[in-house]
Amino acid sequence: METAKKQEAVYTEPSDSAIGAFRAGTTNSGEIVISGLGKVYASKKSRFEALADIDLRIGSNEFVTIVGPSGCGKSTLLRIVAGLDELTDGSVTLDGDEVVGPGAERGMVFQGYTLFPWLTVRENIEYGPKLKGISTLERRTISNHFLKVIKLEKFASAYPKQLSGGMKQRVAIARALANRPKVLLMDEPFGALDAQTKLEMQEMLLEVWEKEKTTVLFITHDIEEAIFLSQRIVVMGANPGRILKTFHVKLPAQRTPEVREMPAFLALRRELGQLLKH
Numbered sequence: 001m002e003t004a005k006k007q008e009a010v011y012t013e014p015s016d017s018a019i020g021a022f023r024a025g026t027t028n029s030g031e032i033v034i035s036g037l038g039k040v041y042a043s044k045k046s047r048f049e050a051l052a053d054i055d056l057r058i059g060s061n062e063f064v065t066i067v068g069p070s071g072c073g074k075s076t077l078l079r080i081v082a083g084l085d086e087l088t089d090g091s092v093t094l095d096g097d098e099v100v101g102p103g104a105e106r107g108m109v110f111q112g113y114t115l116f117p118w119l120t121v122r123e124n125i126e127y128g129p130k131l132k133g134i135s136t137l138e139r140r141t142i143s144n145h146f147l148k149v150i151k152l153e154k155f156a157s158a159y160p161k162q163l164s165g166g167m168k169q170r171v172a173i174a175r176a177l178a179n180r181p182k183v184l185l186m187d188e189p190f191g192a193l194d195a196q197t198k199l200e201m202q203e204m205l206l207e208v209w210e211k212e213k214t215t216v217l218f219i220t221h222d223i224e225e226a227i228f229l230s231q232r233i234v235v236m237g238a239n240p241g242r243i244l245k246t247f248h249v250k251l252p253a254q255r256t257p258e259v260r261e262m263p264a265f266l267a268l269r270r271e272l273g274q275l276l277k278h
């Protein structure tokens, strides 16, 4: 019992140097280059061109959002970058290495809650590091760090069914980050949340992004979400899925709620709304 208490003390207060060593592994570059990408879904009876001529460079630590009408290929593009789907033309590289399959350096967060229901919050976060063979002590350091980042320290021992939708998505983000990804790929992660929770999650995600220095490629249907979060917005069109236009978001780096009232925000919202209407 005495030993267990001692161990817990070590676990709950990891030293600064331990966090430093952990974080040193997270600040990689994370540059994605998509060149001449095309995707055709073909079967014996049909052929469907889902994506054509996609050229996009996402810089290290950049936050880029993709918007576009339903069916224009946003998820297909993200899945190809994740290595979950194969391209039929062109290439995708991460820091110069061709993407040929899934990899821990690319973390995914989807709209559906994809936590393991039989594992606690802490165990969900530690899942990836455990698979990698990382020691119990170091795993504890990692989960403590991310429980703090997502502000769920008090729920470390809770099971997913005891959490709200927003809390589950926070754990999903922490679980992806615990693998020290260079890139976070997010497919409508807040799409199922109520309006207020969604706003809170957006602010939390920006805090996490600033702290963890990952590149983020984010998909949403919500124009305001895209503007609030991103440095750059890519608008896609359909048939075949392609890039129509790219916008640099000229808003202060610090995205406080007041940013939503700024003329630049409102003007961009109007322009994107017009573009997506057609």
Ligand SMILES: Nc1ncnc2c1ncn2[C@@H]1O[C@H](COP(=O)(O)OP(=O)(O)OP(=O)(O)O)[C@@H](O)[C@H]1O
Binding pocket: 041, 048, 050, 068, 069, 070, 071, 072, 073, 074, 075, 076, 077
């Ligand atoms: N496995 C598949 N086989 C054939 N066609 C597919 C397959 N997966 C997707 N598609 C088609 O590719 C197109 C792009 O789908 P995708 O899910 O990438 O679009 P999306 O822009 O993410 O849509 P949404 O915004 O509705 O989620 C759609 O027309 C879809 O029907």
